[in-house]
Amino acid sequence: MRGGEYTRPTAGLAFGYAQANLVILKLELAFDFLLFCQRNAIACPVLEVLEPGCFEAKFLAPGSDIRTDLPRYRVFHQGVLQAEPLSIVDYWQSDFVSFLLGCSFSFEGALLEQGLEVRHISEGRNVPMYVTNVPCRSAGVFSGPLVVSMRPFAARDVAKAVQITGRYKAVHGAPIHIGDPAALGIRDISAPDMGDAVTIRPGELPVFWACGCTPQAVVMQSKPDLVITHAPGHMFVTDLRDRDLEMIGG
């Protein structure tokens, strides 16, 4: 990724290691955003916050450079997506504060290990994500809707998926909604707002987890001057074992 060679989504990559969402913003916005994360901890579980100007994730991946070590980024000016670069070295500013938030890709290894199929991995796609009609709790300048990721499971496997993912609270934990897209304001499950659609077979229910792309929907609504994030599904792969997350999340 640092060399610009790997530019695809990271689902299914480096099983056993936690992955993270990235949000970078200027120091003057950092308190409001950290408070937003605290108030919406299921969608925005904070794994690490870097010191202002720092671009090494010392806790999650010593020696990393978060300006180059994700496969793809998104640059938002006043809430509008302006670019999707492979590196943000040219965008870096000395007062940038970087937030790394838990990602549900981190529990997919555990789902597979327990014999469950993760559809977007089987189909070689990015996970489907939807902007819901559920408002987040606002904080300072930040307000906007909850984003969810979706994985379909057979009715007999849904409880198992709840129990397995419920152990990983630092990476969104248990689903927030099961089986009724309309109740979340999702009109067409085959047309996700981010990522790719996946097949839902007869007898399967769509299962929804809070998603670390929530800050991106919130940035689009709140329109701060400048925010940089990962591109949806193109995560920061950390050195932390996913089983260590069970402890971080309590």
Added chain:
Amino acid sequence: MRGGEYTRPTAGLAFGYAQANLVILKLELAFDFLLFCQRNAIACPVLEVLEPGCFEAKFLAPGSDIRTDLPRYRVFHQGVLQAEPLSIVDYWQSDFVSFLLGCSFSFEGALLEQGLEVRHISEGRNVPMYVTNVPCRSAGVFSGPLVVSMRPFAARDVAKAVQITGRYKAVHGAPIHIGDPAALGIRDISAPDMGDAVTIRPGELPVFWACGCTPQAVVMQSKPDLVITHAPGHMFVTDLRDRDLEMIGG
């Protein structure tokens, strides 16, 4: 408390309701402090952060006024304790940000319900608290030692106390240390740094929980211009049921 009539510690008060530590500081310090809490979440579990200038804890106790509704406060100037007023109405500033952090008094009802004795309640004292030699993870201007509270339990009851309190992660959860004060740098268990000493009977072990007075020790070391806290043991009694905390803390 609002009328200045109740000025004592709050251990044993309003069983079944969560209690909270208070830290108030100026907006310019708020990001550093919230980050300190995130990095030291066992000692500083955030229950609510009030908007700048706001003194009603809308989530924990609608209708409350955190300037008057605690029995006693502490005012620190550049890390030095200057006053212990019963109200902070005269100290209030429009850019104050108030943090309410979980308090271990919240799980004492559950300990009693399960048949365990809580010594400082039996003896009508404040809980004993100790400044340890364990450094917190620093954040911005804030660095300093971990503070712990101590409750003695018979050897046969220690595991039970761990299991009960482990369910309450939003109010410090399980003990961080059991049975060896010296390993925490505590020289004399009968001389706590805050609160009162309690009797430890033969066959009992001192059991230590991370304590929400940690920010006070950190303020004394970090010496910010102005910080107001609760007086140790003189907590904010909330409207939140302690059993609801089991969910907040995950």
